[in-house]
Amino acid sequence: MDPKTYKFDTLSLHAGYQxxxxxxxxxxxxxxxxxxxxxxxxxxxxxxxxxxxxxxxSRISNPTVGVLEERVAALEGGTAAIATSSGMAAIFLAIMxxxxxxxxxxxxxxxxxxxxxxxxxxxxxxxxxxTFVKPRDTQGFQKAIQKNTKCIFGELLGNPxxxxxxxxxxxxxxxxxxxxxxxxxxxxTPYLCKPFDFGADIVVxxxxxxxxxxxxxxxxxxxxxxxxxxxxxxxFPSLTKEYEGYHGLSFAEEFGxxxxxxxxxxxxxxxxxxCLSPQNAWNVMQGIETLSVRMEKHCAxxxxxxxxxxxxxxxxxxxxxxxxxxxxxxxxxKILPKGKxxxxxxxxxxxxxxxxxxxxxxxxxxxxxxxxxxxTLVIHPASATHSQMDEATLKFAGLSQDMIRLSVGIEDIExxxxxxEDGFRAAKKxxxxxxx
Amino acid sequence: MKFKVNNExxxxxxxxxxxxxxxxxxxxxxxxxxxxxxxxxxxxxFAFHGYSVLALDLPGHGLSEGKSLTSIEDMADWxxxxxxxxxxxxxxxxxxxxxxxxxxxxxSRYPNKIKTLSLMGGAGAIPMNPELLALAExxxxxxxDLMMDFAHGPSGHFGGHxxxxxxxxxxxxxxxxxxxxxxxLGVDFRACQNYTNGFEAAKKLDLPTLSIxxxxxxxxxxxxxxKLADHIxxxxxxxxxNCGHMMLxxxxxxxxxxxxxxILEKYPII
Ligand SMILES: Cc1ncc(COP(=O)(O)O)c(C=O)c1O
Numbered sequence: 001m002d003p004k005t006y007k008f009d010t011l012s013l014h015a016g017y018q019x020x021x022x023x024x025x026x027x028x029x030x031x032x033x034x035x036x037x038x039x040x041x042x043x044x045x046x047x048x049x050x051x052x053x054x055x056x057x058s059r060i061s062n063p064t065v066g067v068l069e070e071r072v073a074a075l076e077g078g079t080a081a082i083a084t085s086s087g088m089a090a091i092f093l094a095i096m097x098x099x100x101x102x103x104x105x106x107x108x109x110x111x112x113x114x115x116x117x118x119x120x121x122x123x124x125x126x127x128x129x130x131t132f133v134k135p136r137d138t139q140g141f142q143k144a145i146q147k148n149t150k151c152i153f154g155e156l157l158g159n160p161x162x163x164x165x166x167x168x169x170x171x172x173x174x175x176x177x178x179x180x181x182x183x184x185x186x187x188x189t190p191y192l193c194k195p196f197d198f199g200a201d202i203v204v205x206x207x208x209x210x211x212x213x214x215x216x217x218x219x220x221x222x223x224x225x226x227x228x229x230x231x232x233x234x235x236f237p238s239l240t241k242e243y244e245g246y247h248g249l250s251f252a253e254e255f256g257x258x259x260x261x262x263x264x265x266x267x268x269x270x271x272x273x274x275c276l277s278p279q280n281a282w283n284v285m286q287g288i289e290t291l292s293v294r295m296e297k298h299c300a301x302x303x304x305x306x307x308x309x310x311x312x313x314x315x316x317x318x319x320x321x322x323x324x325x326x327x328x329x330x331x332x333x334k335i336l337p338k339g340k341x342x343x344x345x346x347x348x349x350x351x352x353x354x355x356x357x358x359x360x361x362x363x364x365x366x367x368x369x370x371x372x373x374x375x376t377l378v379i380h381p382a383s384a385t386h387s388q389m390d391e392a393t394l395k396f397a398g399l400s401q402d403m404i405r406l407s408v409g410i411e412d413i414e415x416x417x418x419x420x421e422d423g424f425r426a427a428k429k430x431x432x433x434x435x436x
Numbered sequence: 437m438k439f440k441v442n443n444e445x446x447x448x449x450x451x452x453x454x455x456x457x458x459x460x461x462x463x464x465x466x467x468x469x470x471x472x473x474x475x476x477x478x479x480x481x482f483a484f485h486g487y488s489v490l491a492l493d494l495p496g497h498g499l500s501e502g503k504s505l506t507s508i509e510d511m512a513d514w515x516x517x518x519x520x521x522x523x524x525x526x527x528x529x530x531x532x533x534x535x536x537x538x539x540x541x542x543x544s545r546y547p548n549k550i551k552t553l554s555l556m557g558g559a560g561a562i563p564m565n566p567e568l569l570a571l572a573e574x575x576x577x578x579x580x581d582l583m584m585d586f587a588h589g590p591s592g593h594f595g596g597h598x599x600x601x602x603x604x605x606x607x608x609x610x611x612x613x614x615x616x617x618x619x620x621l622g623v624d625f626r627a628c629q630n631y632t633n634g635f636e637a638a639k640k641l642d643l644p645t646l647s648i649x650x651x652x653x654x655x656x657x658x659x660x661x662x663k664l665a666d667h668i669x670x671x672x673x674x675x676x677x678n679c680g681h682m683m684l685x686x687x688x689x690x691x692x693x694x695x696x697x698x699i700l701e702k703y704p705i706i
Contacts, residue, residue, distance in 0.1 A: 001567050003578070003585040005605060006593060016595040016603070020678070049452065051480035053598030053688060061600035069601035079607040226610035231499070249452055253499070256473045257610035258602050265601065 008075065008191070012291050016070025028285060030278045031063045050246065050266070060269050064278035068285050072211070072221050075190040075288070076203055079226030080261035082269070083219060083281060087186060087206020088114050089274035090220030094182060094204050096272070097222075097264040099150045100238065101127030106144040106151075108135040108165055110158025110398045111184065112206075113385045119153075132396070135165040136327070142173045149177065150235060151202075155184045156193060156335070160345050160381050160405045161398025162319040164328035167335060171199025178233045186210070186372070187341050191295040198335060201228040202260065209372025210342075213287035213294050217280040222264060226257030239263055245270075294374065294410060299339030301416070302408040308417055309346050314354075314424040316347035316402060342408040343371060352401045354427040355380050359404070361426035364411065364419035376409035376416050437490075438499075441514065441521045447499035448472060448490040448518075451483025455490075460705060461524045463515065464491040467533030467557075468628060469572075469583070469612040469621030471498030474532065477598060477688035478695060486705040492518065497620050504623040508534070508631040512541035519549055528703045530554040530695065532684055533656060534562065534628050536664075544637035552703045553645040553668075554695055557653055557681045559660035560634035560667060564625050573622040580612045580621070589652035589680025598688045608682065638667035644702035645671040648694055650679035650687070672698065 006014065017028050036055040038044035046052040055061050065083050073081040084090040095105070095118075107119050109132040119130040133140040135158045145152075152174045154165045167183065174181040180201035185193065189210045195203050205211060207219035230239045230252040239259055242248035246266060251259040269275060287294075302320065309318045321332035321340040332340050348354045358378075359367050365376040369385055379385060382401050386394060394400075408416070437450050449472045462482055464475045472479075472491035483489040494511065496504035505511045515538060519527050528551050531539035536558025543550040571579035584605045585593075592604050612621055645668045649661035658675065665671040674694045679687045 001565070001582065003581040005581065005585050014594050018591050018594055018596040020591070021596065045484070046481060049480060049484055051452075051477075051484055052692065053477060053600070055600065063600075066600040067595075070595040070597060070603045073601070073603040073606060074595060077606060078603070079610050080602045082601050226606065227613075229614075247452055248454075253447075254449060254452065254473070254476060256471065256498075256614065257607055258599075261601055262599075 009292050011071065011074045012288050015074035016067040028064060028067045028282060030282050032278055034058050050249070050262075058278070059273050059275045060265060062275070062278050062281070065276050065281040068276075068281040069221065071285065071288060072190075072205070072207075073223055076223045077190075077194050077196050078203065078223035080258040081221050081223040082261050082264050083207070083221045083276040084274045085220065085276050086218045086274070087204070087208055087220035088118065090204045090206070090222050091115055091184065092118065093264055093268045093272065093274060094202055094222045095123065095128065097260060097268055098180070098236070099128050102148060103128050104146050104149045105130040105153055106141055106149055107132055108154035108158060109133060109396050110135050110161050110163055111153075111155050112159045113388070115184065116397065117388065135163045138166045138169045138173070141170050145173070145177045145179075149179055151180050151182050153182045153184070155187065156195065157187050157321065157341060157343065158398060159187065160343065160385075160403070162321060162326070162343065162345050163398055164321060164331050164335070166331060167195060167198040167200065175199070178235060180228045187343055188336065189291060189295060191291050192299070192336050192339055192341060196225040196227070201225045207284045208370070210295065210298065211288055211291065212284040213291070213372065213374055215370060215373035215375065217283040219276050219280050219284045222261070224258060224260045230259060295339065297410040298342035298408060301410060301413050302340070302342040302344060304413045305344060305406065305408050305416065308420075309344065312424065314349050314427060316349045319345040344406040344408060345403055346406065347400065347402040348404055348427055350427055350430060352382070353430040355402055355404055356383075357430035358423040358427040362419050362423040364415055365406075371405075371407040373407065374410050376411060377407040379405050381405050439521055441517050444495060444502040445500065446492065446495070446518065448492045449475070449479055451479035451489035451491065453483040453489075455522070456488050457523055459486055459488040460703060461488045461490065461519070461522070461527040462699065462703075463518065463527050463529050464489070465515065465529060465531040465535030465538050466492070466494065466497070467535050468624035469617070471611055471614065473498070473611055474682070474684060478530070478684060478692050481692055481696065482699070490518070490522065496615070496623070498614065504620055505627070506623055507627050508537045508541050509633070511538040511627070512545055515542045516546050516549065525549065526551050528552040528554070528699065530556070531558065532556045533558065533681065534624055537562065537628065537631055537634055540634060540641070540664075541637050543643060544640045547642065550643060552699065553641070553643060554648070554698060555646065555664070556648045556684055556691065557650060557656050557661065558647060558664055559656040560638060560664040561632065562628040562656060564629040569625050569629060572625045573618050575617040575622065577613070577617065579617060580609050583612065583621070584608050586654045587681045589650065589678060589686060591678055592680050592682060592686040597685070604682065604685065634664065635667050638664055641668050644698070646694070646698040647671055647673045648676065648683060648691055649673065650676045650681065650683045652679055653681045655681040
């Protein structure tokens with residue numbers, strides 16, 4: 001006897017949506033509205049008191065966005081989710097739902113540049129400070145935990161150096177300290193890895209990337225695992241104690257495995273308002289419908305590019321967990337069995353000048369500040385995404401001047417390679433072509 | 437709210453309002469392996485509309501201490517102890533699934549205390565599939581997956597939770613797994629399997645009774661729910677369409693509307 005619950009590919013098309021309750025519309029309708037009629041005064045009060053489920057105002061929730069939320073929760077194996085206007089909004093909302101002024105975070109040093117700036121420069125303005133630990137330094141996470149630490153935060157595959165965090169071990173460290181592990185799983189998507197299976201408690205995504213997949217729409221999401229017991233200690237009073245904003249409600253007591261999401265919505269969406277537009281939610285869902293097929297092709301193309309780059313005379317080094325010489329090759333096989341993602345970092349011989357010439361002379365690969373598009377993207381982090389960092393911070397974040405970051409698209413692999421040949425040819429004589 | 441029953445600490449949600457001894461008491465009894473949280477879309481309404489609400493965690497479940505009770509009869513007696521412990525002389529009972537067995541047994545044992553009975557996804561007996569019972573008694577997580585499959589209707593399998601952003605199957609699954617599976621679900625399933633007094637207890641009842649059933653219920657089938665109702669004198673029956681066993685969440689609004697009408701009429705605030 002086996003459960004006949006729907007599996008991943010089916011959920012990515014159907015989860016969260018009931019056509020019979022939407023005029024039979026096969027596609028998810030776009031509820032382009034700000035607000036929702038109350039049946040009567042009693043109904044209005046019931047919605048505001050969280051007595052009944054439903055929608056009040058699209059800053060708090062929206063039916064189209066709600067389908068996306070359930071869909072991603074289903075795909076991640078989470079209990080609930082809350083979508084936001086961008087990935088950064090999701091990270092900010094998650095941290096603000098967890099932390100008070102005076103609290104502390106332990107974070108991987110290899111995170112997206114925006115996240116690094118949020119943790120390093122912006123959150124201290126709110127009294128929330130962060131200690132950074134290199135992703136491979138598992139014991140370092142343990143050592144960095146303080147009495148006021150409220151979570152460990154990391155990206156599984158550090159951006160952009162491709163260093164893998166030992167998620168199961170770091171999860172144990174967090175849980176022994178009575179705090180949750182929060183993982184930014186943007187680069188993996190639930191197709192490659194479900195962090196909840198490896199001990200994570202909260203997952204955040206920039207849906208802008210592979211989940212939406214087509215480079216068209218900004219979106220983010222927080223997903224709750226539902227396993228973390230907020231009441232095991234007194235570290236999370238705003239989740240466990242009486243909350244003034246809702247008649248003395250204790251989120252953890254009343255909502256248990258969905259307490260975090262309920263608080264993020266009731267407080268964070270109400271007070272900060274980083275809501276996702278229904279149109280963008282719909283665009284993201286279009287992408288998610290083909291998540292499996294796209295990720296398979298992204299990963300296949302990436303592995304072919306790794307082979308190609310490893311054999312190339314103009315390439316100094318290649319970093320991707322599918323390469324046998326990658327330090328995390330074995331761990332990656334365990335945590336990322338279906339594919340290691342489509343982000344490759346490589347060093348170009350000739351350093352910064354050669355890198356600039358390469359980037360200026362590829363024509364198919366797009367030079368821009370994004371990743372996870374269906375199209376192949378390239379960037380030189382030291383001069384773009386991470387340009388606010390000084391030399392030392394750059395090094396700590398796992399970056400170097402010769403590094404090119406490549407987000408492999410799903411074009412024909414031969415076309416990508418031919419394009420790179422043009423780039424490498426130009427890079428050999430950077431003086432002649434750099435300023436074409 | 438936490439209080440002691442037979443020297444063990446018990447947790448019950450009071451629906452977001454302070455517990456008030458001057459308001460009529462409604463007790464909500466959850467099903468196998470679950471907790472007070474499955475009632476959140478019914479309890480808060482009554483708590484905000486003049487009732488005192490206790491959505492219990494049975495002993496050993498959710499936030500309650502102690503060991504799980506091993507028979508439906510013990511659970512029925514324990515509900516009686518709860519009513520005494522909070523200083524009430526009477527209460528209305530609302531049960532779901534296994535909670536219906538408990539509520540019926542309790543009402544038949546304590547006819548002077550129990551004023552109305554509301555049964556959701558109930559039956560007179562809940563014989564267990566032997567394989568599912570064995571999996572639960574061995575703490576195999578597959579028991580939870582199977583339970584979630586059987587407990588949700590075709591729509592619930594897709595989602596469409598009344599509370600934006602929540603996903604039925606995984607929320608239910610985490611509720612059941614908040615404690616060791618064999619200590620909660622395993623013990624509860626065995627108690628259901630062993631209980632044979634349902635129809636006899638039902639025949640003794642003489643109080644306003646409501647049955648809310650669902651046409652796509654695969655845990656306690658519609659015909660079994662109707663059979664129980666047929667054994668209860670004057671039982672009111674409502675069938676929710678295109679809904680599974682978890683009607684209290686899958687079709688929370690419809691369930692609440694039916695329950696509201698029944699309770700306000702048969703157990704009014706004086
Ligand atoms: C890993 C990671 N997390 C978060 C973000 C921020 O997401 P967004 O750009 O949607 O705000 C990005 C964006 O590049 C990212 O790559």
